[in-house]
Amino acid sequence: MVEIRRGLERRVAKRSRRSEVFSDLIEKNYYQGVYRKKKAEIQRVLKNYTIMDTKTRKDLQDFGFRIEEDGKHYRLTFFGDDRYNTTVAKTPSDARAGKNIAYYIEQTMM
Structure with missing residues (x-):
């Protein structure tokens, strides 16, 4: 939110309607x-x-993911929107698989 406010201060003329609309949006949507x-x-x-496992499945569902089995993978769909999905191996061989999936989710779905 701080970054938005800084960008607003640098790129939008002060005391303009645009400035006031953006300021109101920032103020009303406290981050x-x-x-x-x-x-x-x-x-x-x-x-x-x-x-x-059951805990991981529940935590992901609580986070907003729909989980479907797809052969050797799980398909995770964020809030039922097929534009935001990824696949997860049922038995990943990479020790960093979970961290890589989390990073992908952060970059594409949040």
């Missing part, structure tokens, strides 16, 4: 670090991912 909290949560859930 409170939501992105950082969600990022930390998805990292926590997927940090040591090796298998889709």
